[in-house]
Amino acid sequence: MAKDVRALSAVVKAMHKPLPLIRALLGGTAAMRAAGKDYLPQWPNEQSESYAARLAVATLFPAYNRTVEVLAGKPFSKPLTLSDDVPARLKAWCEDIDLQGRNLHTFAATLCEEALGPGFCGILIDYPTTKGLRTQADEQQAGVRPYFVHIRLDDMLGWRCKRVNGVWTLTQFRFLETAVEEDGDFGEKAIEQVRVLYPGRWEIHRKVDGKDDWTLHDEGTTTLKMIPLVPVYGKRKAFMIGVPPLLDLAFMNVEHWQSKSDQQTILHVARVPILFTKMLGDEVEITVGANTAVKAQSPEADMKFVEHKGDAIEAGRKSLLDLEDQMRQAGAELLVIKPGNVTEAQTVADNEQGSCALQRIAGDLEDAIDAALQLMADWVGEKEGGHVTVYKDFGAATLAEASADLLQKMNVAGTLSDETLFEEFQRRGMIRPDLRWGDEQQRIGKPRPGAAPEAA
Structure with a gap:
């Protein structure tokens, strides 16, 4: 044994x-x-x-x-x-x-x-x-x-x-x-x-x-x-x-997992305003609603909602986007x-x-x-x-070309939106910088020249 x-x-x-x-x-x-x-x-x-x-x-x-x-x-x-x-x-x-x-x-x-x-x-x-x-x-x-x-x-x-x-x-x-x-x-x-x-x-x-x-x-x-x-x-x-x-x-994916959790938490906090009151007195009952009012006893009393400014939220969003781009590049490098x-x-x-x-x-x-x-x-x-x-003729000449291919695969799989795909291609210089997604949506919706009309 x-x-x-x-x-x-x-x-x-x-x-x-x-x-x-x-x-x-x-x-x-x-x-x-x-x-x-x-x-x-x-x-x-x-x-x-x-x-x-x-x-x-x-x-x-x-x-x-x-x-x-x-x-x-x-x-x-x-x-x-x-x-x-x-x-x-x-x-x-x-x-x-x-x-x-x-x-x-x-x-x-x-x-x-x-x-x-x-x-x-x-x-x-x-x-x-x-x-x-x-x-x-x-x-x-x-x-x-x-x-x-x-x-x-x-x-x-x-x-x-x-x-x-x-x-x-x-x-x-x-x-x-x-x-x-x-x-x-x-x-x-x-x-x-x-x-x-x-x-x-x-x-x-x-x-x-x-x-x-x-x-x-x-x-x-x-x-x-x-x-x-x-x-x-x-x-x-x-x-x-x-x-x-x-x-x-x-x-990097674990870093994104942790950072995204932080972002979800701060969004939850920011979306719920805090009711702040000053010198209302203990006997005042507060009811929040469209058909209610609060009567204060002191002229120095105050009551308002305090909300998050959102600067940290935007910084967190940009950080996540930067990290996502770095991950795409890390995969595309192969x-x-x-x-x-x-x-x-x-x-x-x-x-x-x-x-x-x-x-x-x-x-x-x-x-x-x-x-x-x-x-x-x-x-x-x-x-x-x-x-x-084994098929091996799939190399890409540049990182932009390689990462664009990965983005398209993610779009087909449903993990990347059409608009984000458009913006990423534009950022890589594969689409003219003066084009706008809204205009492209309208062009996509128009029938192609010579195409048969749709049946009623």
Whole structure:
């Protein structure tokens, strides 16, 4: 029995640190509210009831979520294609690559979202147990075949690696998984277990009931003499180490979440005027209404409403708008083509053209899928796994062009109004500065020349 099989390694602990923030932002308003004081601190001397009310009405500007969604969709706006050297049976398996109904295109799109969000994940090429099946023909007749499993960074526990013939190679990999077993006639129970992979063999550990110890539950061998896991990086730092490429945007989104809550609070205060009275006397009853009057006993008495001037409100509004613009630019920077190349090899590979950060992520994902297909081929004795091509012709020449594309996507999704889109395009110099939104609305409403009249 071992307690440390479930423990996080130091490297994984460091990579897990931004995960709660990223998952909360990707989860939207509900997830951010559930996080509570983690990302919306309670003010000094603020009553718990007041804080709970403030948290309950807070809404998230979905900058991070929408940016990840839009950017991850770009490489897959056109179908992923398989080369001619992909074996016929692998092509057929790509229509249900994970044995859960997802084809390779959809599976790869999910990997891209994870690369842009948490910044790291893995493709495990798994193979069902073949007890009682003696030959490959028996396996084919039974429908047993390798398949892809998406391993999230959240479920990774640790690994060991070393150089083999000059190449970094995994010698151990641990991750969490959940086994679902029947419980009674109709119920079921989920059991957490740790799978440990070694070259040529595997182990499954489960927790001992009522104790902190873990015991070996099952084990077996594989025909592969390597660990069939392919890493997928967002921003690669080293072998099996990746960081979120949009982490700065995530921090800015939290700043906006907090600042917007402050703005909502001051708006609530400013919208409710305070009734001020002076020297009316304790015996005077005050009734506020259109058909009422208040009679004062002292000539120095006074009564009036005190309202907020609103200077802080306007300053807060401008601050939020500035922050929203900074977030759009932070996301758009991944689409801007950077001139020049890093190395001679990269220059040849890129055909002497620069590339944007998202194109490099798409290229790394393409390489990872190629490696996964080769492992799938190795499982069944195929010499060649083939190659895939991911669409990468979406770079933008300037930041203005890249951010304009993101704005248009937000408008189509309904998270940005037509008028704001018009103003943002105008600010980027893409629309003449003398045009006005009201005039454009009238022009849009007019029928186009030569258009057929609408039916009565």
